Amino acid sequence: MAGIKLLTVRGIEIKMHVTFPLVLVWAAVQFGFLSTGGFSLSGAAFGIVVTLLLFICVVIHELAHSMVAVRMGFPVRDIVLLPLGGLAQMERMPERPAQEFLMAIAGPLSNVAIAVLLIVVGLLLGIDVQLRTDLTHLGWADALPYLIFTNIGLAVFNLVPAFPMDGGRVLRALLATIMSHARATAVAVKVGQGLAWILGLVGLWDGNFVWILIAIFVYSGAAQEGRMAQVKNVLQGLRVRQAFSHRALVLSPDDPISRAADLTLESFQADFPVCDEGRIVGLLTHTDVIRALKQRRPETPVREVMRVEFPTVGLDDGLFEVHQQMAEAGLNVLPVMDEGQFLGLLTRRDVNEVYQLLSVSPELMTQRQDK
Ligand SMILES: [Zn+2]
Numbered sequence: 001m002a003g004i005k006l007l008t009v010r011g012i013e014i015k016m017h018v019t020f021p022l023v024l025v026w027a028a029v030q031f032g033f034l035s036t037g038g039f040s041l042s043g044a045a046f047g048i049v050v051t052l053l054l055f056i057c058v059v060i061h062e063l064a065h066s067m068v069a070v071r072m073g074f075p076v077r078d079i080v081l082l083p084l085g086g087l088a089q090m091e092r093m094p095e096r097p098a099q100e101f102l103m104a105i106a107g108p109l110s111n112v113a114i115a116v117l118l119i120v121v122g123l124l125l126g127i128d129v130q131l132r133t134d135l136t137h138l139g140w141a142d143a144l145p146y147l148i149f150t151n152i153g154l155a156v157f158n159l160v161p162a163f164p165m166d167g168g169r170v171l172r173a174l175l176a177t178i179m180s181h182a183r184a185t186a187v188a189v190k191v192g193q194g195l196a197w198i199l200g201l202v203g204l205w206d207g208n209f210v211w212i213l214i215a216i217f218v219y220s221g222a223a224q225e226g227r228m229a230q231v232k233n234v235l236q237g238l239r240v241r242q243a244f245s246h247r248a249l250v251l252s253p254d255d256p257i258s259r260a261a262d263l264t265l266e267s268f269q270a271d272f273p274v275c276d277e278g279r280i281v282g283l284l285t286h287t288d289v290i291r292a293l294k295q296r297r298p299e300t301p302v303r304e305v306m307r308v309e310f311p312t313v314g315l316d317d318g319l320f321e322v323h324q325q326m327a328e329a330g331l332n333v334l335p336v337m338d339e340g341q342f343l344g345l346l347t348r349r350d351v352n353e354v355y356q357l358l359s360v361s362p363e364l365m366t367q368r369q370d371k
Helices: 021-032 041-071 097-125 140-158 166-175 181-206 209-235 257-266 286-295 319-329 348-360 363-369
Strands: 004-009 012-016 076-082 085-090 272-276 279-284 333-338 341-347
Touching: 012 041, 021 041, 041 076, 041 085, 041 097, 041 140, 097 140, 097 166, 166 181, 181 209, 209 319, 209 348, 257 286, 272 341, 279 286, 279 333, 319 333, 319 348, 341 348
Parallel strands: 012 076
Antiparallel strands: 004 012, 076 085, 272 279, 333 341
């Protein structure tokens, strides 16, 4: 996910999504109108300040997840701040229950630690640490108790045992110690969706739309996690050699871009390897073709517009990992190589086809493995 880079902590970039400032506008309006009798500038300023402070706590929460992940050998790409919270983007997720448990619990624990720290600071400075007013009458003196309150709230909310919350991962990790990972995921998904239903119905009963929105968010997050686990379950153990297309159409560096357009229309292929005397020298994806035709003349040689740097995959690379690699690189196709030799293409469609065929007929897998 793209964003504006704010700072780097121990090699992890912290970025702000372009929509993030919306939450500050929301806070200014929300807190500005809380005080009695119209809009108050001081209230709006209070809203912005406490929201910014709260997001520092969110960053610490995501950093806690990230630090544990990095320590266990799982690289974290970046942390993106969205209006609804933070998101640590990882290349791979830990699967061993103990690792997943530690990584998931680190986030909520960091909020508990912040709350405890703030309580100690408050007591040392002689500031009241208990939130004595209701949320509609907050003033500057309530900033510290408000932050303590929201950090405890963050910890509790994130520990709700439903995907995509941390609690969902904690639950799966605990379940995975007594059953298979796939089964643990399925149970955790069901628990999460059950809770989402309850939350949604309570929200409906109460006329509370925020709860209904959270319920929808939790329900679809759980469904997505379930799908991911299912894809992984089906694709696990499969290799590139069982899925890639051997008969790929190939371009030469001297071909005009228009040839790529012609081949796209005449065949099922839209992304092309560029080969020179049997060696692959470039890759021309469908997006590259469209972009090139917009900017250049159709007779421009392919060598001038092809990409020369691109990942490749080997015959024995795992299909699930390669599928993820494609998603990360934003490519629909990867050249398949064996000992420097170009063999064919693996497309996302190939992977999707394998997935669909095998989910309806698992015995196909053993037959293809024999090949
Ligand atoms: Zn978290």
